[in-house]
Amino acid sequence: MSLNGTSAADVQRLQQLQQGVWSPLPLIRRRWLRVSLNLGVLAYVIAAWLSVDVNWDRVAQGMDRGVEFVASFMSPDFVSRSGEIFVGLQESLTMTFTATIIGVLLAVPVGLGAARNIAPAPVYYICRTIIALSRTFQEIIIAILFVAMFGFGPLAGVITLAFATIGFMAKLLAEDIEDAQREPLEAIRATGGTWLQWVNYAVQPQVMPRLIGLSLYRLDINFRESAVIGIVGAGGIGATLNTSINRYDYDTSAAILLLIIAIVLLSEYFSGYVRRWTQ
C-alpha cells in the first residue's frame, strides 16, 4: 500500500471512519475555496438581477399584442393565404430533404476523419477544424452570408442547412465512433482487410443505428431552421411567416405555426419508430 500523499486530513478521516463517522469527499477539498466560490456565484446572480433594467410600461403594452397573437391561435386562418402557405411549405420541405441528404453525405467522411481512434493526427485536426467552423456560427448568420452570396431564395437556404448539418452530424458521428467497442475493431483489422473493408465491417455496424437516428433528428431540426432562416431571405415557409407577421396578419401566422408544429410532431413520431426498428 502506497502512503504517498497521506496528509493529516486523511489520517483524521480514517480515525473518524473507525468511529463510524463518514461523509463523502467534497468536490473541492479546500474549505475556504469552496465557500468563497459559492458566495461569489450567489453575489454574481444578485448583481446580475439588479442590473437588468425593465421598462414595465413597454411590457404592459406588449402584453396586449402578445395576447392578441396567442388569441389568434383560436382562429387560425388556413384559407385566405392557402396558396402562399402551400408553396412555402413545399419549398421548405424540399430545402430540408435536399440539405439533410447533402449534409449527411458530406458529414460521413468528416466524421470518420474526426474520430481520434481511427484517424491519423493531421486528418483529425483538419476534420475537427471543419466541424468547429460549421458549429461556430448560428444558422441565421450563415444564412445571411449565403443570401448575400447567392441571392434571395431556397438555394441559399439549402447551402446554409447543409453546412450546419455537416458540423452537427460529423461531431456526433465522430463521438459515436470513438465510443465503439475496441475489440471488434481490432478483430477486423487482424483479418488483414483494407481500411475501407474495416470501416464497412467493424465501424459501420456499430454506428449505423445512431447515424440513422441522428439523421432523422437533423431532418426535423433542419425543417424548424428552414422556418427561421426564411426570415432573413433564404426562402421557404419562413418567408411566408415573416410576410404575414409584418402585415399583422396573425391568423395566417398562427395557421403557419400550427402546420410547423404538426410536421415536427409527425417527424418526431416517425423517427422514434425508425430508431426502434434499426436497433
Added chain:
Amino acid sequence: MLTLSGVSKRYQTSELALSDIDLTIPAGQVIALIGPSGAGKSTLIRCVNRLIEPTDGKVQLDSEDITRVRGARLRQARRQIGMIFQNYALVERLSVMENVLSGRLAYVGFWRSYFRRFPKSDIQQAFHLLRRVGLETMFDKRGDALSGGQKQRVGIARALMQNPKLLLVDEPTASLDPKTSRQIMRLICDLCREQQLAAIINIHDVVLAQQFVDRVVGLRAGRIVFDGSPQDLSPAILTSIYGEEDWEVPADNEDDDERSPPEDRVRTLTVDAHP
C-alpha cells in the same frame, strides 16, 4: 515458423512492457503463454500481428521479416495470422455468417465484401467451419443473440476462415464458465492439430493450459522466465512466474496478510504522516 528476436515494447511514459523477447515456434506447435496480469502477454501477441508496434526487435513469419512491412504487405502478413479474443470481439450487429466471412476480407475485393457477395468456396468453407464448431443452424442469427460460448465458437470459425498458419489466442476462456472453458480449449487445440496450426494461447488458468498444450512459456514483467513442457511446471517455477504463494494449499484457507486489523493501518498511517 514464427521467430521473435529481441522484441521489446515501451509504451509512452512508462517502463518496458516487453523486454528483449526471443521466441521460436515451429509449425504446428501449440504453446501456452502464462503470467500475471500486466506481464505483457497481450502486448506480446499483438506485437506479432502488429496491432501493437514493437519498439525494438524483429518478428519473422516463415523467414519473412514482418516487423517493418506496411500497406498491402502488412495485410498479407496479417491474413496468415488468425486471432481469437477474450471478449469474443464479434461485430454484434452483424449476423453469424457475416462475422465468419469477415475472416475472408483479405482475400476478396472491397465491392465483393461490401455487397456480401463472397465466392461460393468461401461460403462452403464457412458452412463447414460452422458445422465443425456446432453452430451450423445459427448462421442467420445476429452476433448479440448468442451465448458467450457460442460467440467464442464463431470467433474461432472467423479466425480459421483466414486459412492461417498461426493462431494468436488472447485469454479465450477468461469470460466463460469452467465447463465451456474446457470445451473451447479442447476445440481450439483439436483444430490446431487437425490443421497443423501453430498457436500462442494467453491463458490465466494454468491447470487448463497444462492439460492441452505442448509447451508453456512463462512471462513476468515483460521477460520470459520459463520455457518448457507442461509437466515441468513445479511450484518453484510457478512462484518464479507469479510471485510468492503457497501453491499446494487450497485457496480458501490461506492466510491473507492484506487483512490486518484496521488499528494497525491507522497506526501505520499516523506514523508515516508524522515521521
